[in-house]
Amino acid sequence: MPQKVRIALDAMGGDHGASVVVPGAAAALERHPDTEFILVGDAGVIAPLLAQHAKLSAVTRVVHTDVAVKMDEKPSQALRHGRWKSSMWLAIDAVKKGEADAAISAGNTGALMAMARFSLKTMPGIERPAIAALWPTLRGESIVLDLGASIGGDARHLVDLAVMGGAMAQVLFDLERPTVGLLNIGVEEVKGLDQVREAGRILRETPRDTLDYVGFVEGDDIGKGTVDVVVTEGFAGNIALKAAEGTAKQFAEYLRSAMRRTLMARIGYLFARGAFRALRDKMDPKRSNGGVLIGLNGIVIKSHGGTDAEGFAFAIDIGYDMAKYKLLDKINRMLGLPAAPPRVAGAAS
Amino acid sequence: MPQKVRIALDAMGGDHGASVVVPGAAAALERHPDTEFILVGDAGVIAPLLAQHAKLSAVTRVVHTDVAVKMDEKPSQALRHGRWKSSMWLAIDAVKKGEADAAISAGNTGALMAMARFSLKTMPGIERPAIAALWPTLRGESIVLDLGASIGGDARHLVDLAVMGGAMAQVLFDLERPTVGLLNIGVEEVKGLDQVREAGRILRETPRDTLDYVGFVEGDDIGKGTVDVVVTEGFAGNIALKAAEGTAKQFAEYLRSAMRRTLMARIGYLFARGAFRALRDKMDPKRSNGGVLIGLNGIVIKSHGGTDAEGFAFAIDIGYDMAKYKLLDKINRMLGLPAAPPRVAGAAS
Numbered sequence: 001m002p003q004k005v006r007i008a009l010d011a012m013g014g015d016h017g018a019s020v021v022v023p024g025a026a027a028a029l030e031r032h033p034d035t036e037f038i039l040v041g042d043a044g045v046i047a048p049l050l051a052q053h054a055k056l057s058a059v060t061r062v063v064h065t066d067v068a069v070k071m072d073e074k075p076s077q078a079l080r081h082g083r084w085k086s087s088m089w090l091a092i093d094a095v096k097k098g099e100a101d102a103a104i105s106a107g108n109t110g111a112l113m114a115m116a117r118f119s120l121k122t123m124p125g126i127e128r129p130a131i132a133a134l135w136p137t138l139r140g141e142s143i144v145l146d147l148g149a150s151i152g153g154d155a156r157h158l159v160d161l162a163v164m165g166g167a168m169a170q171v172l173f174d175l176e177r178p179t180v181g182l183l184n185i186g187v188e189e190v191k192g193l194d195q196v197r198e199a200g201r202i203l204r205e206t207p208r209d210t211l212d213y214v215g216f217v218e219g220d221d222i223g224k225g226t227v228d229v230v231v232t233e234g235f236a237g238n239i240a241l242k243a244a245e246g247t248a249k250q251f252a253e254y255l256r257s258a259m260r261r262t263l264m265a266r267i268g269y270l271f272a273r274g275a276f277r278a279l280r281d282k283m284d285p286k287r288s289n290g291g292v293l294i295g296l297n298g299i300v301i302k303s304h305g306g307t308d309a310e311g312f313a314f315a316i317d318i319g320y321d322m323a324k325y326k327l328l329d330k331i332n333r334m335l336g337l338p339a340a341p342p343r344v345a346g347a348a349s
Numbered sequence: 350m351p352q353k354v355r356i357a358l359d360a361m362g363g364d365h366g367a368s369v370v371v372p373g374a375a376a377a378l379e380r381h382p383d384t385e386f387i388l389v390g391d392a393g394v395i396a397p398l399l400a401q402h403a404k405l406s407a408v409t410r411v412v413h414t415d416v417a418v419k420m421d422e423k424p425s426q427a428l429r430h431g432r433w434k435s436s437m438w439l440a441i442d443a444v445k446k447g448e449a450d451a452a453i454s455a456g457n458t459g460a461l462m463a464m465a466r467f468s469l470k471t472m473p474g475i476e477r478p479a480i481a482a483l484w485p486t487l488r489g490e491s492i493v494l495d496l497g498a499s500i501g502g503d504a505r506h507l508v509d510l511a512v513m514g515g516a517m518a519q520v521l522f523d524l525e526r527p528t529v530g531l532l533n534i535g536v537e538e539v540k541g542l543d544q545v546r547e548a549g550r551i552l553r554e555t556p557r558d559t560l561d562y563v564g565f566v567e568g569d570d571i572g573k574g575t576v577d578v579v580v581t582e583g584f585a586g587n588i589a590l591k592a593a594e595g596t597a598k599q600f601a602e603y604l605r606s607a608m609r610r611t612l613m614a615r616i617g618y619l620f621a622r623g624a625f626r627a628l629r630d631k632m633d634p635k636r637s638n639g640g641v642l643i644g645l646n647g648i649v650i651k652s653h654g655g656t657d658a659e660g661f662a663f664a665i666d667i668g669y670d671m672a673k674y675k676l677l678d679k680i681n682r683m684l685g686l687p688a689a690p691p692r693v694a695g696a697a698s
Contacts, residue, residue: 138599148534151542185497185587193500193584219591223599235542236588238534239581242568243589247596250487250572254631255604258624265624272617275607282603 004036004059005323006101007316008094011041012068012087014106014305014312018042021106022049024312026056031313032320038063038094041087065090069111071305078111079118088112092119095298101323102299104290104315112302113149113293120298123328125335126160128153129295130234131302132168133241134288134318137225143169144222144230147291148238155198158182158231162203164294165229166211167331172321173228177210181217183232183240192216199231210334219243248283290315292322294331299323353385353408354672355450356665357443360390361417361436363455363654363661367391370455371398373661375405380662381669387412387443390436414439418460420654427460428467437461441468444647450672451648453639453664461651462498462642469647472677474684475509477502478644479583480651481517482590483637483667486574492518493571493579496640497587504547507531507580511552513643514578515560516680521670522577526559530566532581532589541565548580559683568592601629639664641671643680648672 009025011018018041025037036059039046043064050057067086069078082089088107094100096119105112113129122129130146145165150157162180169178182200184192196216203213214227219240222230232240259269259276269276281287289311293300299322303315358374360367367390374386385408388395392413399406416435418427431438437456443449445468454461462478471478479495494514499506511529518527531549533541545565552562566575568589581589608618608625618625630636638660642649648671652664 136599138602151534183588185500185584185591219588219593220595220598222592223595232588235534236585239532239568239585240588240592242534243571243592244568244596246569246572247593248600249569250485251597251600253487254628258628258631259621261624261627265621268617268619268621268624270617271620272608272614275610275614275617278610279603279607282607283600 004034005032005320006036006038006099007319007323008038008040008091008100008103009316010088010091010103010105010107011039011046012107014303014307015071016308017068018045018049020307020309020312022046022053022056023309024316025060026053027309027313028316028320029056029059031317035059035320037061038091038100040065040090040094041068042066063090063094069107071108073108073111075110075114078108079114082111083115083118089115089119092116092298092300095300096120102301102319104301104303104319106303106305106307106312106315108305109148109302112300116293116296116298116300120296120300122295123297123331123335126164126295128157128160129293130161130164131291132165132294133291134172135222135230136282136288137223139225141173141288142222142225142228142230143172144232144237144241145294146232146234146237147241148234149293150234152235153195153233155195155202158195158199158233159202160295161231162199162211162213162229163208163334164331165231166208167327167334168292168294168322169228170210170330171325171327172318175228177212178228179212179214180229180231181214181221181227183219183222183230183236184216185218186216208334252283286311287314290318292318297328299327353383354381354669355385355387355448356668356672357387357389357440357449357452358665359437359440359452359454359456360388360395361456363652363656364420365657366417367394367398369656369658369661371395371402371405372658373665374409375402376658376662377665377669378405378408380666384408384669386410387440387449389414389439389443390417391415412439412443418456420457422457422460424459424463427457428463431460432464432467438464438468441465441647441649444649445469451650451668453650453652453661453668455652455654455656455661455664457654458497458651461649465642465645465647465649469645469649471644472646472680472684475513475644477506477509478642479510479513480640481514481643482640483521484571484579485631485637486572488574490522490637491571491574491577491579492521493581493586493590494643495581495583495586496590497583498642499583501584502544502582504544504551506582507544507548508551509644510580511548511560511562511578512557512683513680514580515557516676516683517641517643517671518577519559519679520674520676521667524577526561527577528561528563529578529580530563530570530576532568532571532579532585533565534567535565557683635660636663639667641667646677648676
């Protein structure tokens with residue numbers, strides 16, 4: 001029998017906690033029946049929810065804790081109050097101990113990054129972890145990183161991000177040699193920040209079998225899907241992500257109000273309802289839920305705090321794929337390091 | 350009789366040169382009959398186009414030159430080849446000499462910025478010029494700067510941008526005390542780049558009558574219209590702009606293909622055609638054409654290179670408003686400097 005993929009869930013994270021996490025896990029299990037779960041959180045809250053999902057109950061172990069990290073806690077506070085005992089910490093700890101292959105939390109991003117870094121440590125040779133996510137494009141999906149973990153960064157950091165993003169694209173898109181671009185404000189080699197130009201030089205002069213560096217890309221290339229992996233530091237990456245989200249909301253709002261303005265428009269809307277539904281699915285942020293905390297000795301996925309069960313299930317799917325297709329080994333290989341030690345030995349500390 | 354607004358146009362700039370600039374000027378003149386134009390470029394090309402617009406001909410003086418800056422020239426090349434004699438230079442020079450109140454070019458951005466800076470110099474106390482533009486939002490429009498002129502920048506630069514953007518909002522939106530936000534990756538004071546936090550501290554601790562600093566805003570606040578003025582350095586600003594443009598294109602493309610997929614959708618489209626047209630107008634990038642080169646001793650507007658006559662006319666409108674409502678004097682006042690000397694004395698050099 002093939003090995004199961006074991007996923008630890010912070011059941012108390014996010015705006016809705018266990019009421020989203022438990023049905024989310026049930027939905028993900030339908031898609032990937034070879035999953036086992038560890039649900040970490042208040043057993044009194046989890047048990048009645050879990051009782052509604054027989055299949056999930058059969059493959060889930062509950063780890064009880066009273067402590068939960070709050071959504072507005074600063075990373076330092078969260079570490080002080082929640083280390084060793086919070087649901088977020090214990091989910092990550094299950095990965096560290098080799099009891100789980102991935103941890104998923106919809107909790108506070110800063111706290112999750114701080115705890116994951118403290119517990120799992122960064123991979124050998126990687127200085128700073130990053131957040132990588134799938135971005136829907138006109139060609140399908142691309143990976144964009146960093147979306148806000150590392151603020152600023154030198155050329156070396158950008159090269160690390162390119163390598164890690166490349167490995168993630170190999171895993172998620174099943175590509176031999178994903179195309180990688182550096183986000184810049186012009187495609188000419190003379191433009192932009194020094195560190196971006198320097199990273200471009202390094203990537204050009206040291207070609208790798210595992211990724212195809214194609215040069216600079218601009219902000220509108222992300223949505224076009226010009227490359228499989230878009231690399232930037234976290235400040236610009238977060239601003240690009242949020243600006244795109246803002247524009248998508250704007251467009252949806254304009255469309256909604258345009259379709260209500262006249263009787264003819266309302267009739268048209270009725271006819272084209274199916275098409276509008278397809279469009280809504282296409283633009284649905286739930287489907288790209290799940291940021292991967294990358295560069296750590298373990299797989300940790302950040303779900304949006306406000307997502308619903310369906311969205312949370314998408315974040316679990318990402319963790320599942322990353323574990324199943326051995327992301328960490330691929331990154332190690334791309335970095336020229338040996339594959340991770342077998343399970344249970346856990347991560348380096 | 351009230352004074353005319355005198356606008357110098359680089360007739361050779363952009364992908365389409367005079368064939369867009371001349372009808373664009375004619376369209377702008379319809380809206381603002383108190384305008385006079387100086388058209389700089391190849392008189393042999395301009396004359397037949399101008400002959401088609403009697404009203405425009407009556408208020409236009411043509412200044413001939415054979416030299417035009419190419420769209421792909423580097424700023425240094427453009428300065429070497431085009432200084433003193435190109436259509437771009439001479440349009441800016443008309444502002445410098447006090448013969449025009451604003452210059453508009455659809456030419457190469459880097460060259461335009463370099464020439465404008467070389468010729469007009471930055472305003473006293475301002476180190477680096479910026480590009481500011483109108484961004485359509487759910488509440489109307491906001492001003493976003495810098496969109497790519499200044500890459501990186503310290504707290505002082507961001508404060509300068511806030512002051513200049515505030516003055517521009519006073520002029521364009523007719524507001525006493527526009528709201529201003531600093532673009533960051535979280536609204537909490539602990540987050541983001543040091544220089545952004547420091548700029549926030551300065552703006553908070555030295556309140557001004559002319560702008561209302563409201564704190565940090567995130568990328569999705571731009572589209573929401575949370576503040577009248579969004580301030581950021583040019584790298585992040587350009588990436589936000591392009592990411593938003595990319596998303597808008599993506600959405601339009603999804604919508605187009607959704608409306609073609611089924612017969613029902615096509616019927617719905619026919620009914621709702623008017624609504625779709627309104628939506629297209631709303632998302633039309635032409636309507637937000639015209640980036641203001643701000644921080645210089647003179648008004649220079651950059652039009653998109655690929656725009657059509659209608660789009661170019663919108664860029665002229667911006668220059669008209671900035672001149673008519675005395676942007677430079679307002680910025681000077683906000684900076685605590687005396688108003689600009691009267692016309693013809695021209696700009697400080």
